[in-house]
Amino acid sequence: MPRFRYDKDLGDLVEIRDRSNYFDDTPKGPNLIRDIDGYRAIGADVASEGKRPWIGSRSEHRDYLRRNGYVETGNEAPRVYDDRPTQRQMQESRVHDIKRAMGDYGSNTGRRG
Numbered sequence: 001m002p003r004f005r006y007d008k009d010l011g012d013l014v015e016i017r018d019r020s021n022y023f024d025d026t027p028k029g030p031n032l033i034r035d036i037d038g039y040r041a042i043g044a045d046v047a048s049e050g051k052r053p054w055i056g057s058r059s060e061h062r063d064y065l066r067r068n069g070y071v072e073t074g075n076e077a078p079r080v081y082d083d084r085p086t087q088r089q090m091q092e093s094r095v096h097d098i099k100r101a102m103g104d105y106g107s108n109t110g111r112r113g
Contacts, residue, residue: 036061043070 003016038056045053046068055061065072085093 043068 004013005016006012007014035057038054041052041055041064043052044050045064047053053064055064064070
């Protein structure tokens with residue numbers, strides 16, 4: 001005679017069978033990773049007369065980027081490259097200024113040493 005138990009998560013009665021209500025630890029057969037979900041492109045496409053195309057696969061995504069000259073950047077903040085001096089360069093500059101002010105280069109006193 002079958003036995004049943006109410007499962008709150010499922011909201012239904014579940015039949016209790018000996019050792020058969022447990023999942024196997026090892027899946028059987030090949031596991032496939034599905035492709036990306038389709039999406040509407042944000043930018044215009046030259047092949048679609050300037051409209052936003054529907055992208056349905058990774059290969060379509062790569063072709064779309066290549067065709068329009070777009071570069072995929074991700075969602076991270078861009079790194080800022082500027083001409084500010086590094087900490088080491090600032091320290092070397094201060095050492096140079098102190099030595100010059102103390103007369104180590106002979107510019108203030110006319111003598112070295």
